[in-house]
């Protein structure tokens with residue numbers, strides 16, 4: 001079955017959220033983890049044999065990766081209900097794509113693909129949507145150039161870019177200067193094609209799904225903890241053997257219904273099967289420090305990743321100081337955490353958020369603007385975001401500019417559930433990149449599966 005090509009040029013779709021007037025209740029699952037879904041498709045394409053993936057996120061970002069893997073010669077089949085099958089070509093076996101690879105809105109797809117292409121002796125051109133074309137690619141093209149691959153980019157290291165991969169790539173020894181799992185992963189993916197040991201050092205540990213999946217597919221990976229960071233060594237040119245991948249629920253997606261349940265009085269929501277990798281779960285720790293009533297039940301390992309069901313009950317939250325060192329473990333959750341902080345009592349200081357400036361939008365600026373437009377008190381001091389909580393619902397009534405950023409859109413809508421007046425997101429279309437079905441899921445929790453739910457067209 002071929003799924004239709006995702007389309008990121010659709011017209012803006014504004015969406016409004018109002019306080020539901022009744023508690024959110026129910027047991028739900030959230031879509032599959034986006035980071036793991038991208039990697040499962042890429043590793044499947046590089047492996048020898050057939051990889052079955054269950055629970056794949058069928059959001060636009062991941063569909064871009066699926067399309068790219070097809071363009072590079074892998075057979076990628078959608079078997080329905082989140083079950084996908086990839087017949088791989090083996091390391092070094094990718095073929096030259098006949099056309100430009102369009103990675104849509106997805107930084108992960110674009111940057112990891114740069115690593116994969118660097119190690120194959122083929123020519124490829126990559127682009128993305130207007131958001132992705134603003135994002136920095138030098139952070140991957142600089143280190144990857146040391147493999148022998150040749151990258152040409154638009155001014156400032158932006159997409160579109162062209163790459164001529166290396167015929168005999170050199171193994172990298174690279175200390176990643178920013179906390180970025182995408183940069184680390186790009187280097188490791190290039191290292192698969194190189195002879196000898198690729199060594200990547202990170203000063204702060206970032207999500208380790210690439211390392212975990214490398215091992216799952218049979219590569220030899222050594223990880224040494226060094227202070228707050230890690231040194232990862234990968235033995236090049238392994239034979240990756242196809243292995244089934246079970247994708248857990250995305251903790252970054254779970255954060256939205258979780259915070260909605262915490263803020264809407266009387267709510268009780270269970271989210272089943274949420275990935276709880278410690279390098280991803282910082283948001284839940286932070287919410288618990290704020291006084292959130294979140295209970296983890298049924299902790300288990302699924303597909304090599306820790307998973308739990310989360311029971312979330314509405315709670316009176318208080319402001320906290322979120323240390324910079326925690327940022328990599330919750331980097332995509334700050335916009336929605338700031339909504340919780342705006343309703344909490346007291347001040348929340350979120351430290352060390354420099355990386356938020358280079359996401360789908362400048363999330364530091366977009367988050368502050370979202371809060372200000374709805375009557376919250378907020379300051380940016382250097383790389384810190386400071387939110388002065390109202391100790392209850394904020395005023396709301398604002399129009400939030402989402403800047404092609406799914407997380408700003410969902411944060412604005414969660415804010416509307418906890419505001420005196422409805423909040424409108426100027427464009428909710430980009431929610432499809434990571435969380436298809438978001439609005440109906442939230443409306444379902446409010447007891448309004450059909451029209452008339454708290455989330456509706458304005």
Ligand SMILES: O=C(O)C1=C[C@@H](OP(=O)(O)O)[C@@H](O)[C@H](O)C1
Pocket residue numbers: 034035036107108179180181182183185207331332355
């Ligand atoms: O490796 C990944 O899957 C991701 C890494 C993070 O980006 P950076 O590596 O740019 O921090 C994160 O923000 C993104 O949503 C997914």
Ligand SMILES: C=C(OP(=O)(O)O)C(=O)O
Pocket residue numbers: 034061105106107108109332359360407434
């Ligand atoms: C930053 C994100 O994704 P990406 O970098 O893959 O576009 C995100 O999903 O919040």
